[in-house]
Amino acid sequence: MSNCGSSEQPQVLMLGEIHHANDVFDGLCQSVCVKQITNGTRGQFLDDCGSGTYSNVVAIARNVDSIRFTGRFDSDLIAKLPSSVKFICHNGAGYDQIDVKACTERGILVSNTPFVVNDATADTAMLLLLAALRRAWIPQSAVRNGLWDHTRPLGRDPKGLTLGILGLGGIGSAVAKRAAPFGLKLQYHNQSPARASAMSRLNLGNDEPKYVTFEELLRTSDIISVHVPLSDRTRHLIGKKEIDMMKENIIIINTARGPIIDESALVQGLERGKIWSVGLDVFEQEPEIHPGLMKNENAILLPHIGTATIDTRVSRLADMIFESALRKFQN
Structure with missing residues (x-):
């Protein structure tokens, strides 16, 4: 699925399922090394962050639904991220799921997709x-x-x-x-x-x-x-x-x-x-x-469907988050 060579190659970590825009995601995978997680627990994710599993991850792209298995990107989680992480690309508006102050203190830049929603x-x-x-x-x-x-x-x-x-x-x-x-x-x-x-x-x-x-x-x-x-x-x-x-x-x-x-x-x-x-x-x-x-x-x-249209999820949100992840990765 992803363009991964050696285990030392810089990586993008994708958190969450890709329900739409699979072609865009496939394009990202063809360009860079991508690891994807779609389930698990917060405890497991924190352990993996501390064990070196993600030691080559430069950019993290996350969907809103990934909070189910990572929890909020709070100060505790940010502290466990490997030093290689420089960018977090959030697929959604607002920053309530991410402690931006803690990211800033770690030198991690955070982007979201405010206008497309x-x-x-x-x-x-x-x-x-x-x-x-x-x-x-x-x-x-x-x-x-x-x-x-x-x-x-x-x-x-x-x-x-x-x-x-x-x-x-x-x-x-x-x-x-x-x-x-x-x-x-x-x-x-x-x-x-x-x-x-x-x-x-x-x-x-x-x-x-x-x-x-x-x-x-x-x-x-x-x-x-x-x-x-x-x-x-x-x-x-x-x-x-x-x-x-x-x-x-x-x-x-x-x-x-x-x-x-x-x-x-x-x-x-x-x-x-x-x-x-x-x-x-x-x-x-x-x-x-x-x-x-x-x-x-x-x-x-309604069950939080504000952005749940094919046009927004595919043509706008997904394109922006993957383009953002690739741009951060290549800079």
């Missing part, structure tokens, strides 16, 4: 938003059980409602572009207002999102869509206190990271009727989902 994730956010407005799970589950007219609740129209975008980065901006044609009023909160150049690229004219404080976004939005990265600062950024500040019948969408929202507080908000509905693609303890969400008919739930 924007469109697919924004599409998923809009899918969840529209479904949450209509509380779509109720009629869908009813019709699958042979029921019809008397099981259809009235939904809400997007036109005229205020969408609060929490994090107007690449994905948040892509959501703004998609939301404007539905007649939603747009506002956003970042740590600081977006630059004029970034706003002009949205090309929304009079529909340009308005900058508001975090508290104002909570108090005045009819819908809140979460698009901030997970960090110590944003973990449980939305909890009971924040939900209490929101409008009655608020709709909450999260396609970012589950732990940004306190899931227990979210369930309580749904159960007491403060929250109209939620649309979630990510969860605090995924793949485990809070039982209160599973049983609540006003929760639209």
Whole structure:
């Protein structure tokens, strides 16, 4: 499979299955020596790192699902990596699975694929938003059980409602572009207002999102869509206190990271009727989902499929990670 000669040859370590873009991966294997791991345990991986098994690995390419058998690339794992490792290429947006500070201290450069996921994730956010407005799970589950007219609740129209975008980065901006044609009023909160150049690229004219404080976004939005990265600062950024500040019948969408929202507080908000509905693609303890969400008919739930399109996974993410690994390897 890989272009491996002597045992001393520099190598790329691929962590995780290749479900798509096999031709791209085969091309990488033809160019450099590649080792691939698709299963095991964290303990085994740490032992192998310390035993010299990967002593010639220069670059590590990893898929998100590899966390199942390596665990998070935290400071303990980074400390065990052989000194030969100079690059980690992460196939996904965000760095919550990798301790970048620990990598920097070891002289390891880290790359990810932030921009290629924007469109697919924004599409998923809009899918969840529209479904949450209509509380779509109720009629869908009813019709699958042979029921019809008397099981259809009235939904809400997007036109005229205020969408609060929490994090107007690449994905948040892509959501703004998609939301404007539905007649939603747009506002956003970042740590600081977006630059004029970034706003002009949205090309929304009079529909340009308005900058508001975090508290104002909570108090005045009819819908809140979460698009901030997970960090110590944003973990449980939305909890009971924040939900209490929101409008009655608020709709909450999260396609970012589950732990940004306190899931227990979210369930309580749904159960007491403060929250109209939620649309979630990510969860605090995924793949485990809070039982209160599973049983609540006003929760639209997806299994973290934000980037799960053939176009994104094959044409964009895989190409970028393998090209990045090869480029790092050859430098």
